[in-house]
Amino acid sequence: VVHRTLAAMLGSLAALAALAVIGDRPSLVTVVEWIDYETLALLFGMMILVAIFSETGFFDYCAVKAYQLSRGRVWPMIIILCLIAAILSAFLDNVTTMMLFTPVTIRLCEVLNLDPRHVLIAEVIFTNIGGAATAVGDPPNVIIVSNQDLRKEGIDFAGFTGYMFLGICLVLLTSFPFLRMLYWNKKLYNKESIEIVELKHEILVWRQTAQRINPASREETAVKCLLMQKVLNLESLLRKMMKTFQREISQEDKNWEQNIQELQKKHRITDKVLLVKCVSVLGVVIFMFFLNSFVPSIHLDLGWIAILGALWLLVLADVQDFEIILHRVEWATLLFFAGLFVLMEALAQLQLIDYIGEQTALLIKAVPEDQRLAIAIILVMWVSALASSLIDNIPFTATMIPVLINLSQDADVNLPVKPLIFALAMGACLGGNGTLIGASANVVCAGIAEQHGYGFSFMEFFKLGFPMMIMTCMIGMCYLLATHIGLGWNM
Numbered sequence: 001v002v003h004r005t006l007a008a009m010l011g012s013l014a015a016l017a018a019l020a021v022i023g024d025r026p027s028l029v030t031v032v033e034w035i036d037y038e039t040l041a042l043l044f045g046m047m048i049l050v051a052i053f054s055e056t057g058f059f060d061y062c063a064v065k066a067y068q069l070s071r072g073r074v075w076p077m078i079i080i081l082c083l084i085a086a087i088l089s090a091f092l093d094n095v096t097t098m099m100l101f102t103p104v105t106i107r108l109c110e111v112l113n114l115d116p117r118h119v120l121i122a123e124v125i126f127t128n129i130g131g132a133a134t135a136v137g138d139p140p141n142v143i144i145v146s147n148q149d150l151r152k153e154g155i156d157f158a159g160f161t162g163y164m165f166l167g168i169c170l171v172l173l174t175s176f177p178f179l180r181m182l183y184w185n186k187k188l189y190n191k192e193s194i195e196i197v198e199l200k201h202e203i204l205v206w207r208q209t210a211q212r213i214n215p216a217s218r219e220e221t222a223v224k225c226l227l228m229q230k231v232l233n234l235e236s237l238l239r240k241m242m243k244t245f246q247r248e249i250s251q252e253d254k255n256w257e258q259n260i261q262e263l264q265k266k267h268r269i270t271d272k273v274l275l276v277k278c279v280s281v282l283g284v285v286i287f288m289f290f291l292n293s294f295v296p297s298i299h300l301d302l303g304w305i306a307i308l309g310a311l312w313l314l315v316l317a318d319v320q321d322f323e324i325i326l327h328r329v330e331w332a333t334l335l336f337f338a339g340l341f342v343l344m345e346a347l348a349q350l351q352l353i354d355y356i357g358e359q360t361a362l363l364i365k366a367v368p369e370d371q372r373l374a375i376a377i378i379l380v381m382w383v384s385a386l387a388s389s390l391i392d393n394i395p396f397t398a399t400m401i402p403v404l405i406n407l408s409q410d411a412d413v414n415l416p417v418k419p420l421i422f423a424l425a426m427g428a429c430l431g432g433n434g435t436l437i438g439a440s441a442n443v444v445c446a447g448i449a450e451q452h453g454y455g456f457s458f459m460e461f462f463k464l465g466f467p468m469m470i471m472t473c474m475i476g477m478c479y480l481l482a483t484h485i486g487l488g489w490n491m
Contacts, residue, residue: 005332008339008395015346024349034345035338038303039146043334045306046136049285050096051328052317053278057270059097062088063104064263078119079176081105085123086130086172090165091286094131094138094441095330098124102448107263117449117456121464122179124445125433129175129472131441132429133168134161135289135302139337139440140397140428144421146302149405153417157289157302163422163489167479171430171472178471182464196241203234277316285309333440336394344398356403361413369414376415377423377480380404384427385473389434389466397428419484426476434469436461 002010019025062084070077081101089097105123109116131137135145135157144150145160210227213220269275288305292298300308319325348354360379367375380400387396404424408417432439436446436458442465449455483489 003332005336005339008336008343012339012342012346015343015350019346019349022350026346026349031342035341036146038148038301039142039341040334040337041301041303042136042142042146042306043139043337044329045285045303045308045310046093047096047329048310048325049278049282049306049313050092051325052274052313052319053092053282054096054100054328055271055317056275056278057268058275058278059088059100060104061269063101063108064260064268067108067263068260074114075180077108078122081108081119082122082126082176082179083172086126086133089127089130089441090133090137090168091282092137094127094439095333095444097127098441098445099448101127102445103452106449106452106454107266116452116454117460118183118464120445120449120454121456121461122183124439124442125179125465125468126172126175127441128429128432128439129168129171132171132426133165135164136286138429138432139394141425143394143397144401144425147401150401150417150421153405153408153421155418155421157292160422160425161290163483164425167422167426167476167483170479171475174475175468175472178468182467196238196245199234199238199241203231203238206231206234274317278313281309281313281316340395340398343395344402347399348402354406356399360403361407361410364407364413364415372413373415373419374481374485376407377419377484378477380420380423381427381473381477381480384424385431385434385469388428388431389438389469393428393432393439397424400424400428419480419489422484423480426480427473430469430472430476433465433472434462435465438465438469 016026016031063081066077066080066084069080085097085101088101101123102120105119106116109119128138132141135141141160141164144155145157147155206227210224210231213224213227215221215224285305288300288309289302292300292302292305314322314325363379364372364376384393384396384400387393401421401424404420405417407413408415408420432442436442442461446456446461
């Protein structure tokens, strides 16, 4: 499998080669100008902030706190963990949230005797949902709010975050009961008592013995019936033992207080002073993001705000070994974005994006004018969701933004750009839950889980993630239609 960064670089090289073949080869200066440095600066600044934040032990503390609040009970703990993951990923990068949260979750599950795989899948699903709530939570949203053309259309940090946050809150409210329903018959506990294992083996032996008897005579038939009756009695006893075992697992853990003390020693806030500094700087950075939307006269782009915040925290934190912080920056992701911007601009030069826009416009023009906006929202939402579940949502979003801008500027179609962009953001972010390869956070979580001996397959994720994606997209679509068509929030 080719790494996505290499794929983006090879793709941009191929697109530049195609431009050279048709006699429109751009100079190196022009190619460098195609890169959107504001997006790269925003990502780099946030990565530095999170790298320092992870030194405080805050993520470990959150996971142990979830266990303490649930008093050792399984479902309250899963719901609290998912909620914490969703809230954190709204302000931090999804991948970073899962990288820090996965090892602690596995340790908690081992203490509670749970299968960590189901808990991790639930967590990563809610991480992707939570990331959609703000302009900095998910890379597609970062691309949207950093786009200068969309800024001119009135899509800024505050407006985008406000609209998406409300929609994602509705999605989260319906997601928790749906998750409980999906997990209704799931075997959440990891191990079984020795008595249950032995009883299962005994049932297997008696059943095999009964099946080997050929009921040729009356006596043999009677013996076979007696053996099968014994099997039925043992199976009844097994069901009772399983119910008792599940009740013990799901009820309050008798040793939860002792477990809490053990976990708190290992997973605690290691540097309270640094935590206060991190929270203060992160709070100021997010406040400045909002202020930038309402007061454009401050003349600071989102990228600059993130970079200045990162520099401020580096000074406050008094980082001795700067190289360790730089090692935690995802340089491959930044290179991926740079390659992607070159690829998208080259495709625009090749008229491919215009062609996609023209075909989409023809499809929408076939619909009666009074229904066009509703059909366009539904079309963009579901195409984005299904495409993002199969391919990375970042290149898809980068490709679709110019398509939707061109579509909104077509006088014959006559559609506002805002509803289409919100439909794209909602579909691209929620669609990441469809498959294991739909979002980077899914792949990272699966990789860390495998290192700990709890790897989950593509199908295991698909069985839970895809129904969750369909349900969340349905809620997101209803929200988009209610606000833009019903309430007319598109101007």
